[in-house]
Amino acid sequence: xxxxxxxxxxxxxxxxxxxxxxxxxxxxxxxxxxxxxxxxxxxxxxxxxxxxxxxxxxxxxxxxxxxxxxxxxxxxxxxxxxxxxxxxxxxxxxxxxxxxxxxxxxxxxxxxxxxxxxxxxxxxxxxxxxxxxxxxxxxxxxxxxxxxxxxxxxxxxxxxxxxxxxxxxxxxxxxxxxxxxxxxxxxxxxxxxxxxxxxxxxxxxxxxxxxxxxxxxxxxxxxxxxxxxxxxxxxxxxxxxx
DNA sequence: ATCTGATCATAC
DNA sequence: GTATGATCAGAT
Numbered sequence: 001x002x003x004x005x006x007x008x009x010x011x012x013x014x015x016x017x018x019x020x021x022x023x024x025x026x027x028x029x030x031x032x033x034x035x036x037x038x039x040x041x042x043x044x045x046x047x048x049x050x051x052x053x054x055x056x057x058x059x060x061x062x063x064x065x066x067x068x069x070x071x072x073x074x075x076x077x078x079x080x081x082x083x084x085x086x087x088x089x090x091x092x093x094x095x096x097x098x099x100x101x102x103x104x105x106x107x108x109x110x111x112x113x114x115x116x117x118x119x120x121x122x123x124x125x126x127x128x129x130x131x132x133x134x135x136x137x138x139x140x141x142x143x144x145x146x147x148x149x150x151x152x153x154x155x156x157x158x159x160x161x162x163x164x165x166x167x168x169x170x171x172x173x174x175x176x177x178x179x180x181x182x183x184x185x186x187x188x189x190x191x192x193x194x195x196x197x198x199x200x201x202x203x204x205x206x207x208x209x210x211x212x213x214x215x216x217x218x219x220x221x222x223x224x225x226x227x228x229x230x231x232x233x234x235x236x237x238x239x240x241x242x
Numbered sequence: 243a244t245c246t247g248a249t250c251a252t253a254c
Numbered sequence: 255g256t257a258t259g260a261t262c263a264g265a266t
Contacts, residue, residue: 060250061259068259079257094261096243104245106260185246195247198255217247225244 020072026086026153032071033133033151037241041137042144044070052144062143064092067135081128088131088153093228095136095149099238101225102140110171110193110219112180112206117172120165125191125221129164131155134231136238150241154231160190163227167191171221178209181216190227196220 023029036044041063045052048069053059068074073082073090082090094102108124111117120126136149156164167188174180183193195217208214232238 058250060261064259200248
């Protein structure tokens with residue numbers, strides 16, 4: 001089918017104003033984030049020509065995508081931080097009435113290939129969490145009726161980084177021993193390893209302790225809600241941003 | 243209420 | 255298929 005050369009496929013189904021340019025500085029990003037604080041997702045979506053789904057059952061990444069669009073960050077599909085020039089990752093996190101996270105937070109897929117994951121200093125977890133803009137999402141009704149809390153630009157404290165590093169070292173050791181496929185979700189103080197797949201029958205091959213190939217589900221690394229809760233607790237106006 | 247295994251949509 | 259964005263939904 002003929003396609004209007006001016007229409008990018010990523011814009012199909014997203015009529016309305018052109019995308020915001022990338023924020024050029026941390027200050028500009030925070031100004032945009034502050035301007036979103038306290039606002040309903042339906043109103044923000046309308047401004048960007050985004051259709052609001054009735055629920056998130058079939059649109060699990062909708063809130064995250066909307067927030068990125070509203071902040072002028074990249075669309076989905078590209079690797080690396082959301083804002084490569086600023087080195088900032090944007091995470092939307094659903095919170096309850098007390099401002100505590102309602103979910104764990106996706107970090108990255110669990111590296112299972114190879115025998116040496118390397119030190120914490122070079123880990124993908126550290127790279128991804130080096131600087132994060134947390135956007136709390138309050139409300140538990142329909143997506144459009146939820147609203148945005150006070151933004152938090154965060155880098156791990158020394159104590160938090162030590163917690164993460166310890167978990168990483170344990171993971172690296174398990175992988176080197178060919179035991180990562182045995183890792184249970186309850187391992188890890190801050191990080192958690194859980195299945196991360198598009199389908200229940202997805203699998204990957206890894207080498208076990210006896211150097212045999214074994215089949216396991218793809219795994220992902222998540223931040224525990226208890227860890228994220230301590231990050232969000234540093235912002236007293238999380239739920240009352242305006 | 244929390245935890246954890248399972249799952250959904252889209253871009254490339 | 256891999257990466258992005260996560261939430262769902264049943265078990266505990």
